[in-house]
Amino acid sequence: MPGPTIVWFRDDLRLADNPALRAAVDRGEPIIALYVFDEESPGVRPLGGAARWWLHHSLTSLGERLRERGASLVLRRGPADRVVREVVRDAAAGAVFWNRRYGGPERTIDAGLKAALRDDDVEVASFAGSLLFEPWTVTTGAGTHFSVFTPFWRACLALPSPRAPLPEPRELAGIRRVPPSDPLDDWRLLPRDPDWAGGLRETWEPGEPAARRRLRQFVEHDLASYDRARDEPAAGATSLLSPRLRWGEVSPYTVWHEAIEAGNGGRFLSELGWREFAWHTLYRFPDLATKNLRPEFDAFPWPQPLPTHLDAWRHGRTGVPLVDAGMRELWHTGYMHNRVRMVAASFLVKNLLIDWRRGEEWFWDTLVDADGANNAFNWQWVAGSGADAAPYFRIFNPVLQAKRFDPDGHYVRAWAPELLGDDPPEPVVDLGATRQAALDAYEHVKSAARS
Numbered sequence: 001m002p003g004p005t006i007v008w009f010r011d012d013l014r015l016a017d018n019p020a021l022r023a024a025v026d027r028g029e030p031i032i033a034l035y036v037f038d039e040e041s042p043g044v045r046p047l048g049g050a051a052r053w054w055l056h057h058s059l060t061s062l063g064e065r066l067r068e069r070g071a072s073l074v075l076r077r078g079p080a081d082r083v084v085r086e087v088v089r090d091a092a093a094g095a096v097f098w099n100r101r102y103g104g105p106e107r108t109i110d111a112g113l114k115a116a117l118r119d120d121d122v123e124v125a126s127f128a129g130s131l132l133f134e135p136w137t138v139t140t141g142a143g144t145h146f147s148v149f150t151p152f153w154r155a156c157l158a159l160p161s162p163r164a165p166l167p168e169p170r171e172l173a174g175i176r177r178v179p180p181s182d183p184l185d186d187w188r189l190l191p192r193d194p195d196w197a198g199g200l201r202e203t204w205e206p207g208e209p210a211a212r213r214r215l216r217q218f219v220e221h222d223l224a225s226y227d228r229a230r231d232e233p234a235a236g237a238t239s240l241l242s243p244r245l246r247w248g249e250v251s252p253y254t255v256w257h258e259a260i261e262a263g264n265g266g267r268f269l270s271e272l273g274w275r276e277f278a279w280h281t282l283y284r285f286p287d288l289a290t291k292n293l294r295p296e297f298d299a300f301p302w303p304q305p306l307p308t309h310l311d312a313w314r315h316g317r318t319g320v321p322l323v324d325a326g327m328r329e330l331w332h333t334g335y336m337h338n339r340v341r342m343v344a345a346s347f348l349v350k351n352l353l354i355d356w357r358r359g360e361e362w363f364w365d366t367l368v369d370a371d372g373a374n375n376a377f378n379w380q381w382v383a384g385s386g387a388d389a390a391p392y393f394r395i396f397n398p399v400l401q402a403k404r405f406d407p408d409g410h411y412v413r414a415w416a417p418e419l420l421g422d423d424p425p426e427p428v429v430d431l432g433a434t435r436q437a438a439l440d441a442y443e444h445v446k447s448a449a450r451s
């Protein structure tokens with residue numbers, strides 16, 4: 001059927017290396033760019049506060065870039081299956097193209113919509129744009145999913161290499177009668193009363209141009225020292241690409257190829273591999289954010305947590321320097337260094353004995369890079385209940401971790417200086433005693449696994 005092509009943008013807020021957009025250009029009909037803010041479809045998890053902030057600014061940037069090239073971004077709110085079909089009808093569209101999503105509820109929406117649109121004789125096509133390897137292409141010899149990273153990544157690397165990135169279209173043919181669009185401000189994505197986003201504004205510039213600049217800067221200046229310095233939170237040695245990958249402002253294909261051209265040996269690429277592993281795991285286990293991947297962990301006897309402990313952790317007031325520094329960095333910037341995420345998460349689960357899901361929820365609300373796979377996957381990794389997880393009995397000692405990775409205290413001094421002063425507060429719990437309590441609780445898991 002002739003008629004305009006709708007490009008439905010989702011977690012791919014970019015023009016470069018966007019296969020759905022490229023296919024729409026090739027189709028030759030006018031283009032309508034659509035974004036649907038969907039908090040109503042069953043099972044779709046509402047975005048956290050920091051993510052909403054990022055989305056607002058990223059959509060603003062995308063809208064400007066589309067306009068410069070001749071197309072309009074249509075913003076609509078509501079259940080995606082209904083809204084997309086309404087826009088198809090309003091615009092008499094002949095085709096709808098999108099890049100795939102991999103979460104359970106999202107896949108259900110997309111499959112239903114695909115079938116319904118096809119019944120209406122509308123052309124529908126979906127493309128691979130957000131992962132380097134499609135989840136159904138990476139399986140063990142027995143056809144099952146991998147539960148350990150190393151063989152998973154080896155299997156990925158044995159597949160054809162990720163394709164080269166597609167160029168950004170210079171011009172887009174828009175349509176004359178653009179379907180109605182919501183004013184972005186109506187979605188109230190930005191915090192007001194209070195406006196807590198000052199630290200986010202100081203730290204980040206959302207949008208595709210800034211993402212590309214960041215990537216270029218990283219591969220030119222920091223990639224060479226990545227392997228050595230990536231674990232030091234004060235070194236500023238990592239790419240800071242996570243929110244950009246989360247929102248698809250830069251594609252993993254672009255990151256992959258630029259890193260290889262800059263001569264990266266593999267450590268950085270394997271971090272991209274962990275991102276793949278997390279998403280492939282979510283694809284197989286859509287309930288990753290709520291259910292233990294290893295069911296024997298259902299037997300873990302979580303004690304009734306003290307609300308004051310959870311609150312102290314959230315706000316960086318546990319009296320444990322590296323944990324508090326990390327939690328304050330998170331609150332201020334919407335980001336936390338990976339090493340510190342591991343230590344702060346371990347402290348919540350294994351010293352405060354608070355269910356990993358409470359931590360996952362807090363990170364979901366406060367991280368600008370919070371995504372459906374990486375957050376839950378990594379929480380389960382730390383808790384010991386996940387794929388290729390840190391064994392439960394290996395409990396990070398936050399004091400030793402600080403000595404090893406922040407030996408001069410630069411990171412802690414930046415975020416929690418009073419904890420390095422002459423009269424630091426006592427930690428809210430005794431590290432040794434709580435460690436033992438965690439190990440004792442773990443005995444239940446072990447006996448559940450045996451029985």
Ligand code: FAD
Nearest residue numbers: 238239240241242271274275338341369370371374375378
């Ligand atoms: P770099 O070191 O430069 O790595 C490059 C990219 O590889 C990252 O941008 C990211 O996309 C990917 N990556 C790196 N480490 C991991 C990892 N362990 N798992 C999956 N992908 C990885 N990452 C998120 O993107 N979103 C989350 O919600 C998230 N939640 C986390 C929660 C916990 C408890 C922990 C321990 C880790 C979490 N991570 C999450 C993983 C990791 O901490 C961040 O991806 C990383 O700190 C981002 O910084 P960067 O872009 O500078 O990373």
